[in-house]
Ligand SMILES: CC(C)[C@H](C(=O)O)[C@@H](O)C(=O)O
């Protein structure tokens with residue numbers, strides 16, 4: 001008999017609320033014979049304030065035992081900027097080698113986009129997750145003086161770039177349009193840019209069916225708002241991926257529906273799935289948060305674990321629910337979760 | 347009697363065409379008593395192919411003699427990515443200490459935006475121009491092997507950050523809304539991020555009338571498409587500024603109307619003005635390029651040299667011309683330039 005042993009990290013702010021709905025839908029969609037075990041972890045601002053801890057070695061050992069991780073959101077204005085990001089979110093991505101940061105963007109019927117016309121948007125960004133300017137490399141001298149110098153070092157390795165480029169080519173190959181765009185800034189960041197571009201071109205030779213293009217990150221932001229239908233799969237560096245996936249989320253219906261997976265493809269460590277949005281402390285505890293992004297993250301999680309049919313049922317349920325929302329009275333977080341649970345149980 | 351001694355760099359592709367119109371409008375707007383001298387320089391792809399040179403010390407000495415520089419566009423697919431960017435564009439910005447990279451975004455009446463609704467957009471980005479990941483710091487080891495490592499170092503100094511932050515506060519103070527947003531990624535790039543944030547907060551104390559906010563660069567891309575009216579003045583790092591100003595240009599009518607100034611505020615070196623768009627080799631020589639961005643760059647140039655009334659006349663002429671375009675047959679580059687020249691002389 002099959003089983004899923006899930007680590008659940010509700011986190012801060014609306015994280016608690018949206019994760020509850022994600023689990024509700026997960027339970028509803030799973031076949032009877034799949035045993036779902038969940039264990040909740042209290043990471044986030046409260047634990048940091050209580051103990052000073054963000055993510056200990058013992059925590060990592062515990063998380064390692066799970067098949068996957070579902071995360072709500074981490075972050076609170078009471079914690080200085082960077083502490084939970086570097087101490088928890090990025091620490092986990094690096095420790096579990098989440099090098100494929102997968103962020104699909106699909107404009108679903110009925111969803112409002114800030115773009116005029118009716119663009120058809122359906123692409124996925126493969127963002128590198130363990131290198132680039134995110135390594136924490138760099139430092140500060142003469143801090144607080146008029147002679148302060150602060151550096152940030154973007155580290156890029158052939159090993160790290162090639163594995164994510166390969167992953168992106170394989171994804172492009174498996175999609176109907178078979179298109180892959182590399183986004184970088186190789187005319188200015190020439191060292192990293194040439195590494196990315198050369199590896200991209202080398203791997204491209206092995207995927208002759210995939211149509212490729214290269215685009216500077218600045219130009220990419222223009223295309224994302226003027227021709228988003230142009231994109232199928234995008235592969236990019238950690239920082240550029242961070243920036244363009246927020247823009248991509250905005251144009252394809254907002255962060256209320258943007259899901260993501262921090263994936264370790266080899267399965268050596270559990271992968272983590274989370275909505276792209278943050279903890280939104282301003283609306284926390286009011287039942288106002290849209291759990292759709294978390295529910296779609298559960299679909300990514302199921303797909304990653306091999307439950308393709310169940311993942312597809314969730315995608316369809318969210319899509320149908322969004323299509324029906326237009327003009328209807330706003331529902332609470334749990335009302336949306338209930339409706340989705342009914343649909344997937346269907 | 348007054349005079350302007352201008353260096354003109356038409357450059358590549360459509361650069362030639364748009365600069366011709368910029369000069370046409372400049373001549374038309376200047377009062378009789380202002381003597382305009384121009385000297386053309388042949389920088390760009392052709393010179394690189396002919397001589398291998400991009401920008402020599404002698405070139406820099408010659409350019410230094412001018413009051414300002416007007417640039418069309420530099421770049422051609424026949425030149426490897428990075429050669430003209432690092433060898434000419436960035437070399438000039440660094441050599442002439444163009445630390446204030448000024449990029450206004452204003453959605454003019456009649457101009458089509460990819461955004462739905464009728465957003466009111468009127469902000470200016472002050473992008474740092476001489477530091478950050480643009481310094482060329484970094485390198486590659488084991489190039490071309492599976493063990494290649496490439497680094498890019500973002501260098502940020504208190505000196506470099508404070509001067510551009512002060513410039514941005516002064517600009518915000520002089521505008522009706524008096525708002526300034528710092529855009530960075532201080533939760534991940536904590537070394538550079540703290541330097542930027544601390545200096546921003548320190549200088550803010552000297553400008554009590556300016557309302558400030560901080561925004562992560564990823565979140566900023568969302569606001570630029572969902573709430574662009576929120577912005578008044580933005581100050582940001584070199585790379586983030588590169589990215590968000592292309593997005594800003596896209597939402598406020600496209601790069602056909604986006605102007606920029608690479609400014610050395612002390613006047614120690616001449617400042618350079620250029621459209622944000624590139625050389626667009628696909629439409630070069632066909633009279634299809636919109637010279638408005640170059641003409642608006644001429645307005646920034648005039649304003650920088652103290653010709654405020656003339657700059658305002660150009661802004662109004664472009665605005666009026668754009669307002670009239672709707673539904674009219676497309677005009678050529680020189681027809682638009684002619685129309686603008688008539689208006690400013692008017
Ligand atoms: C919170 C932050 C560390 C994170 C990132 O920059 O990766 C977030 O913006 C994201 O995109 O997941």
Ligand SMILES: CC(C)[C@H](C(=O)O)[C@@H](O)C(=O)O
Pocket residue numbers: 187188218431432435436588622
């Ligand atoms: C061409 C390139 C070097 C340049 C930059 O990155 O600054 C351009 O994109 C710009 O914005 O002026």
